[in-house]
Amino acid sequence: MYRSIFIVCLLLCAVNPVTAQQDLELMTQSEEIDLNGDGITDTVIMDYVKYSIWEPGYPSRRDFTLRVNDVEIESSLEPDLTGFEIVDIDKNDDMVEILIPTMGPSYDPCCLIYSYDGENIVETGKLAGFREFTGEGVIYTDWWQGFWEATDKWVLNPETHKLEQIPQEMYYIGCTGDHLEIRESFDLHLNPGSDEIVETIEAGGSVSVIACLAEINDTDYWSWHLYIPSDWFLLRAESGLTGWVTGSEFFNVTQGFGWAD
Ligand SMILES: [Ca+2]
Ligand SMILES: [Ca+2]
Numbered sequence: 001m002y003r004s005i006f007i008v009c010l011l012l013c014a015v016n017p018v019t020a021q022q023d024l025e026l027m028t029q030s031e032e033i034d035l036n037g038d039g040i041t042d043t044v045i046m047d048y049v050k051y052s053i054w055e056p057g058y059p060s061r062r063d064f065t066l067r068v069n070d071v072e073i074e075s076s077l078e079p080d081l082t083g084f085e086i087v088d089i090d091k092n093d094d095m096v097e098i099l100i101p102t103m104g105p106s107y108d109p110c111c112l113i114y115s116y117d118g119e120n121i122v123e124t125g126k127l128a129g130f131r132e133f134t135g136e137g138v139i140y141t142d143w144w145q146g147f148w149e150a151t152d153k154w155v156l157n158p159e160t161h162k163l164e165q166i167p168q169e170m171y172y173i174g175c176t177g178d179h180l181e182i183r184e185s186f187d188l189h190l191n192p193g194s195d196e197i198v199e200t201i202e203a204g205g206s207v208s209v210i211a212c213l214a215e216i217n218d219t220d221y222w223s224w225h226l227y228i229p230s231d232w233f234l235l236r237a238e239s240g241l242t243g244w245v246t247g248s249e250f251f252n253v254t255q256g257f258g259w260a261d
Contacts, residue, residue, distance in 0.1 A: 030043065127141050172210070
């Protein structure tokens with residue numbers, strides 16, 4: 001058994017002479033700071049792997065270990081990890097937080113935020129998109145959705161010390177639609193899911209994209225994005241009327257969005 005594994009490893013090395021050991025750096029970042037405001041300095045240590053060259057088959061470049069004093073957790077985040085930052089979500093409380101950022105695989109920033117309650121490392125939040133900290137317990141995020149940005153508000157719950165997303169009925173888009181080309185006619189509906197037609201958009205016409213129905217639930221937020229065909233979009237016709245159409249229908253008959261991931 002072990003001999004077989006050894007032979008396979010030798011073959012792999014022969015196929016790929018650049019070994020993981022040559023290209024990865026084991027990184028450690030540490031900082032001494034009072035995280036929970038009890039007047040006692042805490043020791044924060046993060047271990048992660050940084051690659052100068054990464055190829056399929058290498059160990060994960062997403063995994064990290066975070067230690068605060070004698071408590072340790074393991075987790076992962078989209079590549080590439082660059083260490084941690086200390087942030088202060090709410091300057092009115094005694095705690096500061098540990099933020100682990102990445103720019104994601106396609107310049108889509110995301111981060112994990114942790115706090116320390118004196119005994120445990122608590123996952124305070126996991127945010128996608130560009131972040132704006134108010135310092136008053138509120139973080140705004142702008143998450144790129146292919147041709148627009150979804151803005152969310154996150155509020156720190158002082159009791160659980162976790163970030164809670166403020167629900168919205170819909171996301172504002174505000175795309176004027178001047179550059180859009182409508183190739184086939186389609187209908188605008190009174191409500192999402194309604195059979196009642198408000199207006200028909202003819203081929204060659206134009207629309208503005210006002211908003212997108214926010215169909216996000218707590219458990220699905222991280223994987224949610226715009227391209228789910230059942231999403232409903234609120235459009236404004238040239239006539240001035242507004243109505244709803246599904247993304248799958250709208251995108252099928254319209255060109256010019258300039259999609260970018
Ligand atoms: Ca402390
Ligand atoms: Ca604070």
